Amino acid sequence: MKWSQNVSLSGYNTLACPSSAQYLAECYTLSDLRETFAFARANKLRVTVLGGGSNVIMPVQMSGIVLLNRLPGVAFKPLPDGQVLLQAGAGEVWDNLVRLSVQRGLRGIENLILIPGRVGAAPIQNIGAYGAELSDTLLSVEIYDPASDDCRTLSLADCQLGYRDSIFKTAVGREWVITGITLTLSPNRPLVLEYADLRQRWEQEEGAQNHPQAVARVVERLRRAKLPDPADIPNAGSFFKNPVVDHDVVAQLRLGYPELVAYPVLASDPALASDPPIQTPPERLKWKLAAGWLIDKAGWKGRMDNGVGCHERQALVLVNPGHRPADEVLAFATRLQADVKARFGVDLEPEPVLLGETETK
Numbered sequence: 001m002k003w004s005q006n007v008s009l010s011g012y013n014t015l016a017c018p019s020s021a022q023y024l025a026e027c028y029t030l031s032d033l034r035e036t037f038a039f040a041r042a043n044k045l046r047v048t049v050l051g052g053g054s055n056v057i058m059p060v061q062m063s064g065i066v067l068l069n070r071l072p073g074v075a076f077k078p079l080p081d082g083q084v085l086l087q088a089g090a091g092e093v094w095d096n097l098v099r100l101s102v103q104r105g106l107r108g109i110e111n112l113i114l115i116p117g118r119v120g121a122a123p124i125q126n127i128g129a130y131g132a133e134l135s136d137t138l139l140s141v142e143i144y145d146p147a148s149d150d151c152r153t154l155s156l157a158d159c160q161l162g163y164r165d166s167i168f169k170t171a172v173g174r175e176w177v178i179t180g181i182t183l184t185l186s187p188n189r190p191l192v193l194e195y196a197d198l199r200q201r202w203e204q205e206e207g208a209q210n211h212p213q214a215v216a217r218v219v220e221r222l223r224r225a226k227l228p229d230p231a232d233i234p235n236a237g238s239f240f241k242n243p244v245v246d247h248d249v250v251a252q253l254r255l256g257y258p259e260l261v262a263y264p265v266l267a268s269d270p271a272l273a274s275d276p277p278i279q280t281p282p283e284r285l286k287w288k289l290a291a292g293w294l295i296d297k298a299g300w301k302g303r304m305d306n307g308v309g310c311h312e313r314q315a316l317v318l319v320n321p322g323h324r325p326a327d328e329v330l331a332f333a334t335r336l337q338a339d340v341k342a343r344f345g346v347d348l349e350p351e352p353v354l355l356g357e358t359e360t361k
């Protein structure tokens, strides 16, 4: 356990917004968590839990305590049926977990290589990339509930995972601290290769090797080629979710933009979920629009306003090379959202979490 006071958080958010914390508590054990919350209760302080700081927008001043969740531990436990449980502490680096898994020939999270952040953040937004999501392998999540001072295990169903969404984003779940997760990995589940870029390069560069390490290598190359490294250009990954819209909206947009990038998604209606989307009547389909395509088409790709901008290779990523404060990043995002709405009639919803209140400089 390590306490500090009046600490700069610039190095603790990958968007590099200038910010400082009244108190910073680095927690390595459950008793560190308990001590932190006891101090918070005694002094009526707010606690904000932080992992890798790669999916947050930090205000200039974070009041109360910023709790750095550094709970360690990685264990692989073979099951009699050949599957393997992977248990990991919330403070582990997610990417390390993927690398350890693929080295063992285990499948399930290879498409999620190089996603920044710590393990504890993974279920909060149900991290996903290249056709795979955490929900494909997640078995359970361990939490500490400061209100009852208890630890509990939540099943996959309890976590209510959706597209970049979970119970941990609700009023109830926001109060909990994730302490660890358990995944079910397998040495022989099918590789997920439905994304065109991934399949093409896997066939070309890896000779279609049926190994999770080959997939991870291709995803790593794709990501490195397209996405800015926060160490070089501050960013928080995808800044907007891909909007999911009705069939009518897509049909209307296609009149003006026949090249619109949209993918069918199954509606939550269980009757539809059992059908492949192709057999579902088109008017009952929902479509996922590529937010990056909308932003690019609206002319924002590569645009930079006073140190904040849209990345030149991936429009979905907002970059902050000027290390501008949160309110300026948000103002840029708001202008972009308004323009996309005016052109396409589609709302873009930010993916990173806005912490606390943005205060004026």
Ligand code: NAP
Residues within 6 Å of the ligand: 128, 129, 130, 131, 194, 195, 196, 197, 226, 227, 236, 237, 238, 239, 242, 261, 263, 288, 290, 291, 292, 314, 316
């Ligand atoms: P891309 O391959 O250029 O595709 C553009 C969009 O179309 C993606 O957002 C993806 O949606 C969707 N898409 C592509 N092929 C699809 C298919 N076969 N079925 C359904 N949807 C499909 O995207 P990209 O920007 O290079 O990103 C590649 C992957 O990395 C994506 O999965 C993206 O979500 C992920 N990524 C995530 C973050 C993050 O911070 N969360 C940051 C960078 C990249 P989805 O986004 O829903 O997959």
